[in-house]
Amino acid sequence: MEQWENKMYSFKDTTVNKKSSKRFLPTSAMMYDGMYLEDLIDGYQTLTVEGREMLSVEIEQQEIQVGSIITNQTLPSRSLKVSYKLEDRNPEKLQFKFKTLLNYLYRTKDIEIRFHDELDYYYYGRYTTADTVPGDSNSIISSFTIFCSDPLKYTREVVSEGYIGNFVQFPITPRKIEANLSSDNSIKITNGMQTISITDADIKAGDSLVFDFMEEQVLVNGENRTSIIDLESDFENFYLEQGQKIVSDNGKIKVFYRGATI
Structure with a gap:
């Protein structure tokens, strides 16, 4: 197997108590740069997270008379899709909460990401895209994507x-x-x-x-x-x-x- 490119990250040596959150946390609640989004925004709740599953390996091969020869093996980058619910009785306040969420997610470098059901592992990535949301609702179900150029978890x-x-x-x-x-x-x-x-x-x-x-x-x-x-x-x-x-x-x-x- 080819040498994997290794990236180094700062490490926050903190011990997180799974019961330390101010409120009930879903199993897959995401801690983004040290904070649960449920604690950041009242009315926010993680629904599902996709992309933490086993990654597929990408193989480069050269065909020979019988079968092929593997010339290179790499791991692709990882994308985490977070589906969530965000609600408020006032649609204007809901839009403000949505902007607060996006402002917090936006970063110019990879940050530490953890999940409530997997606190011993650390991902590194940054927010990339979000689905559009209606402007006249008091309850949003939508999703955003975190891009991890380094697919490994630490x-x-x-x-x-x-x-x-x-x-x-x-x-x-x-x-x-x-x-x-x-x-x-x-x-x-x-x-x-x-x-x-x-x-x-x-x-x-x-x-x-x-x-x-x-x-x-x-x-x-x-x-x-x-x-x-x-x-x-x-x-x-x-x-x-x-x-x-x-x-x-x-x-x-x-x-x-x-x-x-x-």
């Missing part, structure tokens, strides 16, 4: 001392690796295939190093020292796979990552 963040034991269906980029040095000048961190290295640098025992893959930075005691990383280092293409052991030749490390699945 688990909560895991912190490991090196072993990647949680389920990782696809190669993923760690969020960060922290290292507490036990000696001076250099460090190598490897997953057995790629290696991140720093050689003959002004680093010493006791220093705290953070390899921040989201910001593509190396911090030494909180200071940006990205320039000390070796040019041939695999910092930009360092991936994790299930069952790997991430090891360092200098001090102890902690690996921060999230599992990914379809």
Whole structure:
């Protein structure tokens, strides 16, 4: 299988209580950028969500004399169609609520999306389209679409001392690796295939190093020292796979990552 393109996202390390909402939540209620839409707008209710099911794999093939040869395999992007009901006794107020909904949904970058019946998984996407609604009704049943260019769903963040034991269906980029040095000048961190290295640098025992893959930075005691990383280092293409052991030749490390699945 071809290497999946991996995208990195900010992670809000929050614990959500399924009973924390102000009101009754439908099973498939959507949390959009940290807020249930039912809590945002009085009279809003999620009805159904389509698109969370198993994705079909797209296969490129070349025909041969008997059968064919698979030349590439990819996962398509994902679209989530959310059907909802929105109501108010006053049609004008209802139109205002509809505009409030669209204003909240509109984003210029992907945001975190979760569902009430699947709170341990995180999707990333943004609002794209909405069905038209009548302007003279006090009750709307309609739908809108969330586009997820990255079709994967992610688990909560895991912190490991090196072993990647949680389920990782696809190669993923760690969020960060922290290292507490036990000696001076250099460090190598490897997953057995790629290696991140720093050689003959002004680093010493006791220093705290953070390899921040989201910001593509190396911090030494909180200071940006990205320039000390070796040019041939695999910092930009360092991936994790299930069952790997991430090891360092200098001090102890902690690996921060999230599992990914379809």
